[in-house]
Amino acid sequence: MVVIVNMSLLNLLDTLGSLIFPKRCAYCDEIQSKSVCYKCEKILNRMFRPRIIETNYKDLICFSPINYNGLVKKAILKLKFNGDKSCVPPLSDLIVRTIKVCLFKEKIDFITCVPSYRDAKKDYNQSELIAKSAANKLGLSFKNVLIKIKENDLQHDLNFSDRQINVKGVYEVCSNISGENILICDDVITTGATLNECVCVLSKFSFSVKCVAASYTKLNKNLK
Numbered sequence: 001m002v003v004i005v006n007m008s009l010l011n012l013l014d015t016l017g018s019l020i021f022p023k024r025c026a027y028c029d030e031i032q033s034k035s036v037c038y039k040c041e042k043i044l045n046r047m048f049r050p051r052i053i054e055t056n057y058k059d060l061i062c063f064s065p066i067n068y069n070g071l072v073k074k075a076i077l078k079l080k081f082n083g084d085k086s087c088v089p090p091l092s093d094l095i096v097r098t099i100k101v102c103l104f105k106e107k108i109d110f111i112t113c114v115p116s117y118r119d120a121k122k123d124y125n126q127s128e129l130i131a132k133s134a135a136n137k138l139g140l141s142f143k144n145v146l147i148k149i150k151e152n153d154l155q156h157d158l159n160f161s162d163r164q165i166n167v168k169g170v171y172e173v174c175s176n177i178s179g180e181n182i183l184i185c186d187d188v189i190t191t192g193a194t195l196n197e198c199v200c201v202l203s204k205f206s207f208s209v210k211c212v213a214a215s216y217t218k219l220n221k222n223l224k
């Protein structure tokens, strides 16, 4: 009897919760039961084309499926600046699907992420959340193996050569790794300067380092 009453109470609370905080599509905010609505899923599936991203860095192998625009840009910004963590599963889906298409033959020992820029208002690293979620979906382990040893400027406002200088010597390996196959996950790749620096640092201790970014974009023309 007690169990029945408790269950009914839980169901009632659940129903009340969904009435007060209804589930929304992570991309368009439309109220509905899935984390991504049918309309957004259709748009994303049309745009989803996983490919290797060309950069100026010869050691950087980065795959990405979708242009940093529209729905994806909105979701990344919501996660990054509004702390909307409902965007994590849909963004990690982009990573998982890319791995399944482009890296299905590769051995991956663990997934890691780019350490975050220090921000007093933010207690999370969006790349870490996406990378952890992707690792979880793939049954792989996640390890934080890089730390930032000095603070630098945000890459966002810098041109190509300043981006390279800005990330040089910023990261260090903080974990015991040797001979492993590592996959770095990030939210967006632009010039690849940050990911390339992470690859350079990790390559000294690992067998292979590859990258997947949930989206890709080109450097703003005014910053070239």
Ligand SMILES: [Zn+2]
Binding pocket: 025, 026, 027, 028, 029, 030, 036, 037, 038, 039, 040, 041
């Ligand atoms: Zn939607």
